[in-house]
Amino acid sequence: MSYEEIDEPIAVITFFEQGKLHPLRFRWKGQVYRIKKVNGFWSVQDGLSRKYHFSVSANAPDCFELTFDTADFNWQLARVYLEG
Amino acid sequence: MHVQHLSSSLRHIIHIDADAFFASVEQGFVPLLRKNPVIVGGTENQRGVVHTASYDARKKGVRTGMPLKQAKKLVPDATFLKGNFEHYKAVSTVLQNIYYQYTPLVELTSLDDAYLDLTGTLSLHEKSLVEISREIQKQVAAAVNMTVSCGIGTTKLLARLASGQNKPNGITYVRSGTELEFLHPLPVEELPGIGRMAKEKLHQIGVFTIGDLRSVPRMVLMQHFGMNGKKFWELANSIDGREVKQRILPKQISRETGFEEDVSDLDLVFEVLHYLTERLGKKLREQGLTGQTVSVKVDYSDHKRYVKARSLAEATDCTDVIFRLVSQLVDETPFRRLRVRRVGLTVSKIDRKDWQGELFTEQSRREALESTIDEIRQRFGFTAVLPASLVNLQKHYRMEKSGYVLHAPALTQ
Numbered sequence: 001m002s003y004e005e006i007d008e009p010i011a012v013i014t015f016f017e018q019g020k021l022h023p024l025r026f027r028w029k030g031q032v033y034r035i036k037k038v039n040g041f042w043s044v045q046d047g048l049s050r051k052y053h054f055s056v057s058a059n060a061p062d063c064f065e066l067t068f069d070t071a072d073f074n075w076q077l078a079r080v081y082l083e084g
Numbered sequence: 085m086h087v088q089h090l091s092s093s094l095r096h097i098i099h100i101d102a103d104a105f106f107a108s109v110e111q112g113f114v115p116l117l118r119k120n121p122v123i124v125g126g127t128e129n130q131r132g133v134v135h136t137a138s139y140d141a142r143k144k145g146v147r148t149g150m151p152l153k154q155a156k157k158l159v160p161d162a163t164f165l166k167g168n169f170e171h172y173k174a175v176s177t178v179l180q181n182i183y184y185q186y187t188p189l190v191e192l193t194s195l196d197d198a199y200l201d202l203t204g205t206l207s208l209h210e211k212s213l214v215e216i217s218r219e220i221q222k223q224v225a226a227a228v229n230m231t232v233s234c235g236i237g238t239t240k241l242l243a244r245l246a247s248g249q250n251k252p253n254g255i256t257y258v259r260s261g262t263e264l265e266f267l268h269p270l271p272v273e274e275l276p277g278i279g280r281m282a283k284e285k286l287h288q289i290g291v292f293t294i295g296d297l298r299s300v301p302r303m304v305l306m307q308h309f310g311m312n313g314k315k316f317w318e319l320a321n322s323i324d325g326r327e328v329k330q331r332i333l334p335k336q337i338s339r340e341t342g343f344e345e346d347v348s349d350l351d352l353v354f355e356v357l358h359y360l361t362e363r364l365g366k367k368l369r370e371q372g373l374t375g376q377t378v379s380v381k382v383d384y385s386d387h388k389r390y391v392k393a394r395s396l397a398e399a400t401d402c403t404d405v406i407f408r409l410v411s412q413l414v415d416e417t418p419f420r421r422l423r424v425r426r427v428g429l430t431v432s433k434i435d436r437k438d439w440q441g442e443l444f445t446e447q448s449r450r451e452a453l454e455s456t457i458d459e460i461r462q463r464f465g466f467t468a469v470l471p472a473s474l475v476n477l478q479k480h481y482r483m484e485k486s487g488y489v490l491h492a493p494a495l496t497q
Binding site for chain 1: 109112113114115116117119120163168170171173174175228229462463464465468485486
């Protein structure tokens, strides 16, 4: 397994429920990825704002790490984990 | 003995221990990692030791504390990870929320293990202890993709020892009346408080198992180990009245780090200790705690360790007070003509800060200053305000908003 740091803005369809956010789909480089499973989430305080990280499996063999920044309400694709 | 058995039979305690926690968390977050053994502690070319290894790596001989380079030789196809404390904290919170569904009496002893006292709540669930344990295992697997092992017993000791018997994903139930039978064959070092020195001493007098320990008269153990001898004897006889407490104060708070390469620059050693003091002081104040005894640890390149400790007249949470004592202890450290591998400091005699400080003293001014610094750090990150002497650390470590990225960040918060 290897990974690549991407750090690119992405568009994400998100579902908010009971104070939690669930990313459902994201678009990166024109392709839409449907999130099959959120494998884990964690958050990091970054000064005044908090960044929420989601490790997800999508309709691809690879895993992705998405981040949601509460400072500007933007999503980013932080990393792509690749097989091999 | 008779009284103990009567009381212990009334208690239902489950000890839950997450299996290969750090490695399992990483594998749960990135399922691709399941294809290879995972070793958490550092990257493969980094110096340092294994903190946790997945079970497939353990099968090949990798153990906690083993140098990473040795682990690499044993398992060349393993994925080596530095670890991420935020991952472990997040998963630990999920686990805690599951435990609290079964009882409010949960004692969280670390990020990855906890005691649940179901004595008062068992009848509410209309399930057996084994069924509850199985249900917890299922919930944990569904929520965080990992396994936990459960030990069920009538005391904390039995529950804890039981959870280690059938790993991973096991359930071991020590039924009331079978306690001594269960304890008898276990190695004596499985008992809490028996470290390397005590184990060697016990081996010298022919004590290898807990059963052997039971047969030694209490007085003889007290002659060898003082009051600890009495405790060992009681534990070997399954006498353990310790209660499951909802929140316990930590016995100590430590911060330590190793150097990428052994260093001879004592100024750097001192600066790192200063930085660790800043982190430790922040932690104390965040948790509303104070500490009274400070110890400094220096590990040399020949693997020998020097530790010096001293108590303050009064407990404190003030970084400046702790650092003055750390400076004294460092001044008194007879630095040998050897390089330093690792440094650390520990604050013990921890208590809650539930007293009113004095007004209009130097101390109160310091406290006001530190409270303001804490607030700035909360808003803008830990490195927004640093003592000037610590800015030099940028030459050696990457600075992020949340702090310097020290060696083995999984261990250095």
